[in-house]
Amino acid sequence: MKPRINISKVAPKAIEAMIGLEKYIHASGLDKTIYELIKTRASQINGCAYCINMHTRDAIKLGETTQRLFVLDAWRETQLYTEKERAALALTEAMTLIAGKEVPDDIYDNAASLFTEQELAAIIMTIVTINAWNRISITSRTPLD
Secondary structure, eight states, rough: OOOOOOOOHHHHHHHHHHHHHHHHHHHHHHHHHHHHHHHHHHHHHHTTTHHHHHHHHHHHHHHHOOHHHHHHGGGGGGSSSOOHHHHHHHHHHHHOOOOOOOOOOOHHHHHHHOOOHHHHHHHHHHHHHHHEEEHHHHTOOOOOO
16 A cells, blocks of 8 residues: 655644643553553554554553453453453443444443543543544555554
8 A cells, every 4th residue: 555645744743732642641640551452442443553553562562461462352252351441442442433423321431430530531532542543544554664
């Protein structure tokens, strides 16, 4: 596939704004494993090879197991994920697949009961940000590193 526009070269201020969101998330204290699981799962749903590749590698560097990464798209069928991870993954899927519907109350309420408001804000912003990165990478056909 032929790469398309390089947003970072054409509109560096737009990428700086996205990086600003990432800086907020990293400074929030959000658990790094949950961060990488969110990033990977949303990227799987969106079919973003660049981001799947990046975030699975980052997760492995943090000590994530390959088994958990291999079965991430079937997380509901295993007991490999903690209650908090499961809540974050459910919210990730609901927000990523939001077109034409809303985030169900039970999914939001479960996440809100397990995370502080600061953590929940960071989780929501992580989901928003990875969905934006996915759309940028898919549209511009960002090649794998």
